[in-house]
Amino acid sequence: MKVALVHEWLDGYAGSERVLEQFIRLWPEADVYAICDFLAEKDRHFLQGRRVRTSFIQRLPAARKRFRWYLGLMPIAIEQFDMAGYDLxxxxxxxxxxxxxxxxxxLHVSYVHSPMRYAWDLQAQYLRQAGLEHGLKGLYTRWLLHRLRLWDRSSAAGIDSVIGNSRYIAERIRKVWRREAAVIHPPVDVERFSLGTAPREGHYLIAARMVPYKRVDLVAEAFRRMPGRKLIITGDGPSLPRVQAAAAGAPNIEFRGHVAQAELVALTQSARAFVFAAEEDFGIGLVEAQACGTPLIAYGRGGARDIVLPDTGVLFGAQSAEAIIAAVDAFEAGPPISPEACRANALRFSGEHFRAAMRAHVDTLLAERGA
Known part of the structure; x- marks a missing residue:
């Protein structure tokens, strides 16, 4: 069977690249395609030495650093790949x-991390954050996003089987594409986050990039109003001043900035609970915390609904300091959460489970086609 793997673009080793890595392990003889490939040499290990077939965008001016500027050309670029002769x-x-x-x-199976959120329900937020609400650039961007929406929905009709990475993404796929999607959760490297043996130190932890939608400021505000409970905040980014302002004058809140992997694991293993206030498509950080045996206190929308179980954490229903305080109180008043239960929950999202689920899904589709 001849197989092609089609990736968006390669410029780092993050969540979507970990999915591609698992696909390569499933289909080691497959050809790999991407809009462009600017991966640093240190990040290329998962490709196992294979050549990536790229589009004309690879050769456009300033593409190495500014390839996202060519978003309007990407639908044309992706359609130029010749898939004739591939079975899958x-x-x-x-x-x-x-x-x-x-x-x-x-047979075309698409694993969807999310439809283009900036072209659909997050368009207004994208334009606002990019400073494109007004003027000719703003008008052009609105026109471009309109065209992308039309293409996005029409191209979705050509997929034989759609897979969402969470129930939340399956709901978004149903809303914008009018397609039903299976759900297979993305792979998480749970072995890097092991179950700790040291005693819990009593602090709560949040580890996140400091960007607006992560709502780390709400967590800081909540713990500023709970002076008897210690919070450690790790991470850096443009929203850091806002988070620091929300925590102003609170001696129980400690900022660690960007921390190395080993320190993050140690902090997670010793935390009383991991706090998370963002609405994420999935939430890999939540699974990593569970792999360390750490309970979760998370906003109950997005991928967190698929991750947090009644015996591994607490969900709260609103992105507000009051809701976070109530959730922490409920966590403290509830029955103890077993680190072993958290770890067992995390293992549901291992690479091995992901490969098995993908293999079963594709094999069923191939059998239905008589392949």
Missing amino acids: VVSSSHAVAKGVLTGPGT
């Missing part, structure tokens, strides 16, 4: 990869 095409998509063109003899 598996795309990993959060923008345009799922738009690759396939014929009737090719």
Whole structure:
């Protein structure tokens, strides 16, 4: 069987690249395609030495640093890949990869991290944060996003089987594409986050990039109003001043900044609970905390609904300091949460489980086609 793996673009080793890594392990003889490939040498290990077939965007001016500027050309670029002769095409998509063109003899399975959120429900937020609410640039961007929405929905019709990375993403796929999606959770490297043996030190922990949607400021405000409970905040980013302002004058809140992997694991292993206030498509950090045996206190929307179980954490229903305080109180008043239960929960999201689920899904589809 001839297989092609279609990825969005390669410029780092993050969540979507970990999915591609698992696909390569499933189909080691597959050809790999991407809009462009600017991976640093230190991040190329998961490709196992294979050549990535790229589009014309790879050769456009300033593409190495500014390839996202060419978003409007990416639907054309992805459609130029020749998929003739492939029995199976598996795309990993959060923008345009799922738009690759396939014929009737090719099974196209698309693993969707999210439809293009900046073109759909987050358009207003994207324009505001980019300073594009007004003027000619803003008008052009609105026109471009409108065109992308039309293409996004029409190209989704060419997928034979859609897989969402969480129930939340499956709901978004149903809303914007009018397609039903299976759910297979993304792989998490649970072995890097082991179950700790040291005693819990009593602090609460939040580890996140300091960007607005992570709502770390709400967690800081909540713990400023709970002076008897210690909070450690790790991470850096543009929203750090806002978070520091929310924590102003609170001696129980400690900022660690960006920490090395070993320190993050140690902090997580010794935390009383991991606090999370963002609405994420999935939430890999939540699984990593559970792998350390650490309970979760998380906002009950997005991928957290798929991760947090009644015996491994507490969900809260609103992005507010009051809701976080109530959730911490409920956690403290509730029955003790077993580190072993948290660890067992995390193992549901291992790479091995991901590969088994993908293999079973694709094999079923191939059998239905008589392949």
